[in-house]
Amino acid sequence: MPVMLPTVLRNLLDGPATRLYPMQVREPFQNARGHVVFNDEKCTLCSVCALRCPADAIDIDKESRTLSFHPARCIVCEVCVLGCPSDAITLISKWRTPFSRKPVEVHEARGKKPRTPM
Amino acid sequence: MERLWPIDLTPRINYLRTIWSEMARTHSHLLWLGLLADAFGFESMFMQFWRIREKVLDLLEHTTGHRVIQSVNIVGGVRRDIDELQKRMIANVLAEVRKESQSLIKALIQDYTVKKRTVGVGVLTKEQAVSLGCVGPTLRASGVSEDVRLTKYHAYGELNFEPIVESSGDCYARAAVRARELFQSIDLQLEALSKLPEGEIAVKVKGNPPPNEAVMRTEAPRGELFYYAKGNGTRKLERMKIRTPTYANLPAVLVLLPGCQLADVPVNVLSIDPCISCTER
Numbered sequence: 216m217p218v219m220l221p222t223v224l225r226n227l228l229d230g231p232a233t234r235l236y237p238m239q240v241r242e243p244f245q246n247a248r249g250h251v252v253f254n255d256e257k258c259t260l261c262s263v264c265a266l267r268c269p270a271d272a273i274d275i276d277k278e279s280r281t282l283s284f285h286p287a288r289c290i291v292c293e294v295c296v297l298g299c300p301s302d303a304i305t306l307i308s309k310w311r312t313p314f315s316r317k318p319v320e321v322h323e324a325r326g327k328k329p330r331t332p333m
Numbered sequence: 334m335e336r337l338w339p340i341d342l343t344p345r346i347n348y349l350r351t352i353w354s355e356m357a358r359t360h361s362h363l364l365w366l367g368l369l370a371d372a373f374g375f376e377s378m379f380m381q382f383w384r385i386r387e388k389v390l391d392l393l394e395h396t397t398g399h400r401v402i403q404s405v406n407i408v409g410g411v412r413r414d415i416d417e418l419q420k421r422m423i424a425n426v427l428a429e430v431r432k433e434s435q436s437l438i439k440a441l442i443q444d445y446t447v448k449k450r451t452v453g454v455g456v457l458t459k460e461q462a463v464s465l466g467c468v469g470p471t472l473r474a475s476g477v478s479e480d481v482r483l484t485k486y487h488a489y490g491e492l493n494f495e496p497i498v499e500s501s502g503d504c505y506a507r508a509a510v511r512a513r514e515l516f517q518s519i520d521l522q523l524e525a526l527s528k529l530p531e532g533e534i535a536v537k538v539k540g541n542p543p544p545n546e547a548v549m550r551t552e553a554p555r556g557e558l559f560y561y562a563k564g565n566g567t568r569k570l571e572r573m574k575i576r577t578p579t580y581a582n583l584p585a586v587l588v589l590l591p592g593c594q595l596a597d598v599p600v601n602v603l604s605i606d607p608c609i610s611c612t613e614r
Contacts, residue, residue, distance in 0.1 A: 219440045222381070232384050244391075246413065248398035292404055293412075 243308040248291045250311040251284075257303035258282060258324035264295035264304060280324050287317040301326055334408045336547035337564050338538070345532035346410045347488040352423075352525050353397060353405060354487070354551070355518045359427075360389040360401075361554035362515040363434065365606050369508055370441065372599040373450045378441060385433050392426050395419060410535030420526055431519050438512045451504040455589040455601040458502055465584045469556025470510045471605045475502035481552040492524050504604040511606075541568050553578055555606045577611040 234241060243249060260280060265273040272288035273295065275281075296304045303326065335342060367382035390400040396419055397403040405412050415423070441447055457467070462475040472479055473496060480496035482489045497513045499506040542564030549560045556578025563572040582605040589601045 218443055222436060222440060226377075226381075244395050246396065246398050247394050290402075291399070293398075 243310065245308060247308040247310075248293060248306060249308045250286065250291060250306075251289055251295065252305050252307055253282065253284060253320070253322050254303045254305070255322045255325050257301045257326045258322065259301050259303075259326040260324045261300060263298045263300065267294045267298050269294065282322045282324055284320040284322065285317070286311060286320065287314075334542070334547070334562055336549060337542045337545045337562060339547075340409060340536055340538060342410065342536060343532040343534075344488070344530045346534060346536070348525050348529050349411050349415065349534065350406065351488040351492070352415070352522055352529075353393075353403060353411075355522045355525070356389065356393055356396075357403070358518045358554040359430070359515060359522070360386055360393065361606075362511045362518070363389065365511055365554075365603075366438070366441065366508070366515070368603055369504075369600070372603045373447070373596075375441075375447070378437065381437055382434075385430055385437070388426050388430055392423055395422065407535065409538040410533070412535070414534050415526075415529070420529070423526060424523060427519050427522060431516065434515060438515075442509065442512065448505065450597075450600060451508060452501075454504045454597050455593065455604055456501070456503045457585055457589065461588055462502070462585070465588065466581050467556075467585050467605075468578045468581045469552070469554075469606075470507055470514065471556065471582050471585055473497060474499045474506035474510045476500040481550050481557045484550065486549075486551060488525060491528065492521055494521060504600055507604045541566055542570060544571075546572075555579055555608060556582060577608070579606070579608045579612045583607070583612065 260275055260277060260282065262275045265275045265282075269292060270288045270290050272285045272290075274283040274285075276283070291306070293306055296306050363382050363386040367379040367386070370376070370378035370382065393403060394400050396415055397405040397413055457471070457475050459476045462472050463477060467475075468479075476498060478496050478498045482494055483496065494517075497510055497517060499510050542562075544564055544566045546561070546563040549562075551558050551560075558578055559574075559576040561572070561574040562570055565571040585605055586602055586607075589604075590598065593601060
C-alpha cells in the first residue's frame with residue numbers, strides 16, 4: 216500500500232493525461248507519414264506508382280487519362296512517392312480525417328512527358 | 334534479405350537498426366506489463382503503463398514516421414536518419430520513461446495481491462520449456478539462457494549485453510524477465526546512441542536477388558523471429574517463410590492451462606505474450 220501511494224497522490228492532483236480531442240489537436244510531427252497527395256499538373260501517367268503499390272491503391276486509365284486513388288487501401292508506405300519520376304506525389308505529415316464511406320479520388324493527369332532528344 | 338547477395342552494410346545502418354528494434358522492444362514490453370495488470374483487474378496500472386508507452390510511441394513517430402508499423406528498413410539500409418536534435422530528444426524521453434516505469438514496476442512487483450495471483454501460477458519447468466520449443470522471455474523465465482541477440486547480429490556484438498534469466502518458470506518470473514528487459518533495452522538504446530558512427534544510411538543494391546537462399550534470426554520482443562528467403566534471379570522471390578515467436582510459444586499454453594483455476598486462464602495465456610495476428614503468418 217505505501218509503495219503505490221506517491222503514484223496515487225500524483226494522479227489525484229495532476230490534471231488529465233489526455234488531450235480533449237477534437238477540440239485540442241496536436242500538431243503533426245515533421246517526419247510523420249500522414250497521407251499521400253497527388254499533383255495533377257505533373258503526372259504523366261507513367262504507371263510506376265501503380266506497379267509498385269503493394270496495396271493496389273492506384274488505378275491508371277490511359278484512355279480517359281485519369282488516375283484513381285483509393286485512400287482506404289493506402290498504407291502510406293512511401294514507395295510511390297520515392298518512385299515517381301516527375302515528382303507528382305508528395306507525402307504530407309498530417310493524418311487523414313476519418314471517413315464513413317470509402318472514397319475514391321479521381322485525378323485527371325495533365326503533365327506532359329519530357330521529349331527525348333532525337 | 335541482404336544475405337542473399339550478400340551485401341555489406343555500413344556500421345551506421347547496423348546501429349540505427351539496433352536502436353529502432355530496441356525502441357520497439359521497449360514499447361512492446363510496456364504494452365505487455367499493462368496487459369498483465371489488466372488481466373487480473375488492475376486497470377489503473379494498465380492505464381498508467383500505456384500513458385508511459387505513449388511517450389515511446391511519440392519517439393518512434395518522430396524518428397521513423399509511424400508508431401507501430403515503422404517500415405523504416407529497405408533492402409540495403411534504412412530510410413530515415415537520426416540527427417543530433419533527435420538524439421537529444423531520445424535521451425531525454427528515455428530518461429523520463431525509465432524514472433516513471435521504475436516506480437510503477439516496483440509497485441507491481443512488490444504488491445501482495447499481484448504476487449498472490451502470479452507466483453506459482455502457470456509453472457513451466459526447464460525441460461518442458463525446451464521440449465515444447467518455447468522462445469524468448471517464456472524460455473528465459475524457466476532458467477534457459479538463450480537469446481538470439483547473443484549471435485551478435487546488427488550491432489549487438491559491440492554493445493554490453495547479457496541475457497536476463499529467472500529460474501522459477503511461473504507467471505511472476507515471466508513478468509520479472511520482461512520488466513528487467515525493459516530497463517536493459519533502455520540502457521542498450523542509450524549506449525548505441527552514444528556510439529553511433531558516421532556513415533551512409535543506405536547502400537545501393539543492383540539487380541535482382543540471385544539464386545541463393547538465406548536465413549535470418551532476430552530477437553523480436555516476444556521471442557525468436559525466423560526468416561527464410563530464396564531468390565531465383567528474377568524480380569520475384571521463389572520462397573519466403575516467416576516463423577513468428579508466438580507460433581513457437583503457443584504449445585506452452587496447452588501445458589499451462591489444464592488444472593488451473595478459471596480466473597487464471599487470462600493470466601496464463603497472456604504470460605507468453607500472444608500476438609495472434611502474427612501467428613496467422
